[in-house]
Amino acid sequence: MPDTARSKAKVAIFISGTGTNMAALLYASRLAQAPFEIVLVASNRETASGLSFAQLEGVPTFVHSHKGHTRAEHDAAMEAAAHEAGAQYIVLAGYMRILSEAFVERWAGRILNIHPSLLPKYKGLDTYSRAIEAGDAHAGASVHLVTPELDAGEVLAQARVAIAPEDTPETLAARVKVAEHQLFPRAVADYVSRGNDPDHLYTRVADLALALPEAHAKDSHGSPGFRVGPVKSGKFFAHFSQQHHGSEHIAVLVKTGGMEELLDLVEAQPEVYFKPAYYGASGWIGLILNRPDVDWGHVAQWLERSWRSVAPARLTRLLDAADQF
Numbered sequence: 037m038p039d040t041a042r043s044k045a046k047v048a049i050f051i052s053g054t055g056t057n058m059a060a061l062l063y064a065s066r067l068a069q070a071p072f073e074i075v076l077v078a079s080n081r082e083t084a085s086g087l088s089f090a091q092l093e094g095v096p097t098f099v100h101s102h103k104g105h106t107r108a109e110h111d112a113a114m115e116a117a118a119h120e121a122g123a124q125y126i127v128l129a130g131y132m133r134i135l136s137e138a139f140v141e142r143w144a145g146r147i148l149n150i151h152p153s154l155l156p157k158y159k160g161l162d163t164y165s166r167a168i169e170a171g172d173a174h175a176g177a178s179v180h181l182v183t184p185e186l187d188a189g190e191v192l193a194q195a196r197v198a199i200a201p202e203d204t205p206e207t208l209a210a211r212v213k214v215a216e217h218q219l220f221p222r223a224v225a226d227y228v229s230r231g232n233d234p235d236h237l238y239t240r241v242a243d244l245a246l247a248l249p250e251a252h253a254k255d256s257h258g259s260p261g262f263r264v265g266p267v268k269s270g271k272f273f274a275h276f277s278q279q280h281h282g283s284e285h286i287a288v289l290v291k292t293g294g295m296e297e298l299l300d301l302v303e304a305q306p307e308v309y310f311k312p313a314y315y316g317a318s319g320w321i322g323l324i325l326n327r328p329d330v331d332w333g334h335v336a337q338w339l340e341r342s343w344r345s346v347a348p349a350r351l352t353r354l355l356d357a358a359d360q361f
């Protein structure tokens with residue numbers, strides 16, 4: 037798909053301090069082809085110097101002191117500002133507040149943080165002195181998804197920084213910062229682009245398809261597909277289609293009940309479904325995957341339905357029995 041056809045992911049950055057990582061993200065967002073834009077810089081501290089920097093660069097800012105508020109109240113104010121700015125992702129760049137569990141769960145998979153250690157080592161504070169005291173050869177930084185447990189979400193990317201014998205926490209921190217400024221924009225760009233990355237989308241489809249009984253992957257006409265039954269004689273229940281035959285979609289093709297259902301679905305939700313070339317004629321429908329907000333539960337349901345339509349009865353009975361629990 038041409039880049040111009042894609043809208044940029046909207047990112048709100050939360051800071052508490054100098055905001056040098058925020059600055060790195062902002063300048064990266066303004067390079068040609070950047071897949072994200074910064075729609076808000078929000079802080080819990082009025083004196084955060086990053087705020088004046090953001091203002092200078094014309095980025096909307098929001099400040100709400102945490103003092104005198106419960107955690108839930110403060111989070112709600114920050115969240116409202118993020119929504120108002122149209123943010124799809126929240127990126128924590130030196131935000132020194134722990135977010136409430138409810139907040140984190142509402143934004144699950146859409147909040148990223150940068151932490152100055154090679155996670156899972158040295159969660160929490162004083163990461164540089166702990167790495168030096170442990171005699172580690174390397175320190176570094178990690179970009180990770182935020183989950184309710186502190187610094188424990190999936191690590192998306194890391195940068196390693198060598199520790200010198202004469203390093204103090206301050207000298208080491210300065211070099212880790214330089215590495216962070218390279219790492220963070222790249223990790224955010226990769227993460228928000230995952231929805232257009234065929235490898236990532238294939239992996240998600242494969243995880244769901246191969247979880248079905250006796251499913252295996254098998255290519256068909258040069259495209260990956262999934263079959264049920266014996267490896268030699270199984271039947272296809274899904275095909276993965278990556279911008280084939282002039283289509284700009286990355287999609288998984290699954291079996292409908294027939295042409296009438298297929299055409300009804302395409303007409304009702306053209307942003308979700310399409311009639312693929314060749315396969316469409318025999319009732320396969322395309323579920324579009326390279327679009328915002330794919331409902332993966334819905335994809336899983338279609339895969340199961342399609343699997344059921346070709347699986348032998350002994351296997352569908354197995355799944356029925358499993359569904360009882």
Ligand code: GRF
Pocket residue numbers: 051053054055056057058129130131150151152177213216
């Ligand atoms: C960074 O070192 C980051 O790893 C940590 O907070 C610091 C923020 O620095 N979470 P800055 O405000 O971006 O300069």
